[in-house]
Amino acid sequence: xxxxxxxxxxxxxxxxxxxxxxxxxxxxxxxxxxxxxxxxxxxxxxxxxxxxxxxxxxxxxxxxxxxxxxxxxxxxxxxxxxxxxxxxxxxxxxxxxxxxxxxxxxxxxxxxxxxxxxxxxxxxxxxxxxxxxxxxxxxxxxxxxxxxxxxxxxxxxxxxxxxxxxxxxxxxxxxxxxxxxxxxxxxxxxxxxxxxxxxxxxxxxxxxxxxxxxxxxxxxxxxxxxxxxxxxxxxxxxxxxxxxxxxxxxxxxxxxxxxxxxxxxxxxxxxxxxxxxxxxxxxxxxxxxxxxxxxxxxxxxxxxxxxxxxxxxxxxxxxxxxxxxxxxxxxxxxxxxxxxxxxxxxxxxxxxxxxxxxxxxxxxxxxxxxxxxxxxxxxxxxxxxxxxxxxxxxxxxxx
Numbered sequence: 195x196x197x198x199x200x201x202x203x204x205x206x207x208x209x210x211x212x213x214x215x216x217x218x219x220x221x222x223x224x225x226x227x228x229x230x231x232x233x234x235x236x237x238x239x240x241x242x243x244x245x246x247x248x249x250x251x252x253x254x255x256x257x258x259x260x261x262x263x264x265x266x267x268x269x270x271x272x273x274x275x276x277x278x279x280x281x282x283x284x285x286x287x288x289x290x291x292x293x294x295x296x297x298x299x300x301x302x303x304x305x306x307x308x309x310x311x312x313x314x315x316x317x318x319x320x321x322x323x324x325x326x327x328x329x330x331x332x333x334x335x336x337x338x339x340x341x342x343x344x345x346x347x348x349x350x351x352x353x354x355x356x357x358x359x360x361x362x363x364x365x366x367x368x369x370x371x372x373x374x375x376x377x378x379x380x381x382x383x384x385x386x387x388x389x390x391x392x393x394x395x396x397x398x399x400x401x402x403x404x405x406x407x408x409x410x411x412x413x414x415x416x417x418x419x420x421x422x423x424x425x426x427x428x429x430x431x432x433x434x435x436x437x438x439x440x441x442x443x444x445x446x447x448x449x450x451x452x453x454x455x456x457x458x459x460x461x462x463x464x465x466x467x468x469x470x471x472x473x474x475x476x477x478x479x480x481x482x483x484x485x486x487x488x489x490x491x492x493x494x495x496x497x498x499x500x501x502x503x504x505x506x507x508x509x510x511x512x513x514x515x516x517x518x519x520x521x522x523x524x525x526x527x528x529x530x531x532x533x534x535x536x537x538x539x540x541x542x543x544x545x546x547x548x549x550x551x552x553x554x555x556x557x558x559x560x561x562x563x564x565x566x567x568x569x570x571x572x573x574x575x576x577x578x579x580x581x582x583x584x585x586x587x588x589x590x591x592x593x
Contacts (some may be wrong), residue, residue, distance in 0.1 A: 197221040197237055201230035208233065213295060224299050252290045252317045258346045260290070265339035275301045276337075294318050306330060321466070321483045325473055332474045345469045348545075352461060352552050359556040363563045370571055377578065379414060382407040389585045401583040442491040446519070450562075454555045459493050460524065461548035468541035478504060492519060510537075 197218065200210045209230070213221050218235065229449055238239035248576060258280060267277045273297055282294035293314050300310035308327035311318040322342060331337025386404050389396060396404070410417070431437035446452045463484055470480035485497035500513035514520040524544060531540030 197235055199225055199235040200233040201225060201234060204229050210296070211553055223411070224296065227299050228301075245379050248291050252287060252293070254313045254346060254350050256287050256290050257317070257322070258343050258350065258487070260285070260294075261339045261343035263347065265343060268336035268339065278442065278502050290317065292585065307335070319487065321470075321487045324475060324479065324483055328470075328473045328475045336474075338473050341469050341473055345465060348465060348549065352458065352549055353551060355556050359560050359563075362560070363567055366567055370574075372573070374574075374578075375410065375414075378403075378410045382582065383411060383588070385582055386563065394585065394588060397584055399577065400585050403578060403581040435466035439491040439495070442493075445490070445526070446492060450559065454552065454559060456519070457548050457551045457555060459488055460521070461552055462488055463493065463497070464524070464541045464548060468538055468545055471541065472538045477510065482512075482570055496520065 198210070198212050200208060202208050208287055213224050222232060222234060229496070235417075236447070252592050263284075264277055264282055267280070268274075272280075276373070280302060282291050282298060283304060285294065286290045294315070297307075298519075300313065301307065306327075308323050308330055311326060312323045325342055326335070328469050329335040349401045350555040365479050382403060386407060389400065389404075445455055448455075460464070466484040467480055470483060471477070475483070481497050481501040481504065485494045485501070488494050488497065496514075496517045496519060500510065503513035504510060509532055511525050511532055514523045514528060527544060528537065531537035
């Protein structure tokens, strides 16, 4: 719940603000920990943004900007408590502002930054928290937050590039399906009566169009229901252990798109591992955290199995070599990195290489999809028009 309050700070100035807490007592305790004397406090009324909280969520871009701001302030030798208090007032996202206020409150109570951040898993991932923890242990928090901002920025750019490449064709195909559905259920039935009443021989293509139109008119609602039910079961199946793995495998097997996703996940693995190892996170923990964020069950399984192999004394390159999903070039380069002690730099090189590969693959996919869609949709529309107009033309010619 969100509580609005008015309070007096140690300098005697009256201030107002809001705090997110489970109860009034928790809110009062949180405010008092900041050294404030409460004048009044009451539960905030739910506004539009609170009712529809999905409109006010913390986005990846917000975390990137926040990380850069924290890195800059730490470099300027500003204390952690003051950093989070300043940023809670400056952020444009109210949801993030509430989280930062709570983090600042925890810091004032003596909690470490990583532990304070870990209380907000929806905003700060396990990967993020462990990076900060490594920075605290090494005394390089400014560099850690810079690494985090750079990593999140790269990851967001590559992922967005891949997703955006599929939005345009998906929109065109959806629009085409809607238009065709209207044509078959509204327009074609009106023309069908003219063609059938003429008593002339109906071409095969026209019979196919009329058959599809009749089917959609008579059973279209059942088809939609069947699709919705199938979609429901697919989503439910995808949330199971077996189903999630099967869908991840299918994602990697789709022609061309599967290759794009493989490069995306390999880029993410190399980038994660590089960022973690550079920040001083041990190899075992780096593999565990990378498995958490790779977002594909096939590669997650590979990373967890490699984790166990490394624990048993194997090298990372030997562990990776057992899986065909890990290209030979990665195995060889990781082996070189292990032998030279430059594994972080090797992984950085691999991450940049696969990032370029993803961008190039996306650009190629977009260039390929557009002409293919134009040809396929054009042929579909031409078939429909010819099937409908040919009988009408024959009918008008015979009059």
